[in-house]
Amino acid sequence: MSVPGKTGASELVNKIQSDQRLATGSARLHRMTKHKYIMSFTTGGLFYNESIKIVSVFLQIHDWDAVREKVLIDNLLQTRTIAAAKRICREIVFRLRLLSDEEIRLLVEGSRQDQVQVLWVAVCRRYKLIKEFMVEVVREKYLGMDYQLKHEDYDKFYNRKAEWNAGLEHQTAATQKKQRQVLFRMMQEADLLTKDNTITGQIFAPRFVKVMSNSKQEIVDMFPVNGSAFQGVA
Numbered sequence: 001m002s003v004p005g006k007t008g009a010s011e012l013v014n015k016i017q018s019d020q021r022l023a024t025g026s027a028r029l030h031r032m033t034k035h036k037y038i039m040s041f042t043t044g045g046l047f048y049n050e051s052i053k054i055v056s057v058f059l060q061i062h063d064w065d066a067v068r069e070k071v072l073i074d075n076l077l078q079t080r081t082i083a084a085a086k087r088i089c090r091e092i093v094f095r096l097r098l099l100s101d102e103e104i105r106l107l108v109e110g111s112r113q114d115q116v117q118v119l120w121v122a123v124c125r126r127y128k129l130i131k132e133f134m135v136e137v138v139r140e141k142y143l144g145m146d147y148q149l150k151h152e153d154y155d156k157f158y159n160r161k162a163e164w165n166a167g168l169e170h171q172t173a174a175t176q177k178k179q180r181q182v183l184f185r186m187m188q189e190a191d192l193l194t195k196d197n198t199i200t201g202q203i204f205a206p207r208f209v210k211v212m213s214n215s216k217q218e219i220v221d222m223f224p225v226n227g228s229a230f231q232g233v234a
Contacts, residue, residue: 016185037129042182043091043187046189050077053108054092064093095122101210111189116207117223120190120213124222127169130183133157135221138192138199142224147199149187154180192224199224 053076058067071089073076074183079085099107099122107118124131137157138149158176162168171179187193192200202223209230212219216230223229 001129021058035165037161037165038127038181039129040091040094041127041130041186042178043087046123046186047088047092048116048119048189050088050097051092051107051119052115053077054089055096055104058096058104059108060225068093095126098122098125106207106211106227110207111205114205116190117202117204117208119193121219121222123186123190129161130186131222133183134223138187138224139221139228142199142201143226149182149184149193149197149199150183154183173201185234201225202229204229 053069054067057070057076058064061067061070068089072082072085075085077085077088079088096104096107103118106114112119124134134152137153141147141149151231155176158168158180162171184197185191188195191193192202194200202225204225213230218226220227220229
């Protein structure tokens, strides 16, 4: 019976380790989701004023393509360049198209609280990463009475997602920082966070509750609220 020398044994160990690394890498690649997160929320913030202008135009002509054309021709967004107007208008329209007719009416006719909450619903529907952040981090912290949202909370969340998503994994640190910065600003504009990043619990007005009553769980997941947010609604 032959016994492998030191060189042969070393080569055998290296081969085994290499095979294990390849198997691990292959398994990780197989596990990675093919879902592509839409990250264009970095175009700007909640766009409260701009959204109200655009949705008001939509109620006049009921055609989103025509709305975009009118907004650009009339420079309703008052941007410095046509490129910026196109980019902002496109992103806002993508969000607003995800609202129902009732939600659109609430956005136009409701109180400012109703309006920012409807806009946040549109944001969460448009950007899956933001919706998941609300579900997995913000609402969990709120229910656990931990009201301080830290940068590290987002970073940890993002890194967990990046382990399963190649698109997120390849983002640079600078890009991740900008995404976090914009997201936190959007949440502040939506009155979900204070300036010092304290989570603000939400109360839904009766009309908002009525309009959203067919999507209760979806809506609850998007906000720092407890289970009684839709109490009394059939």
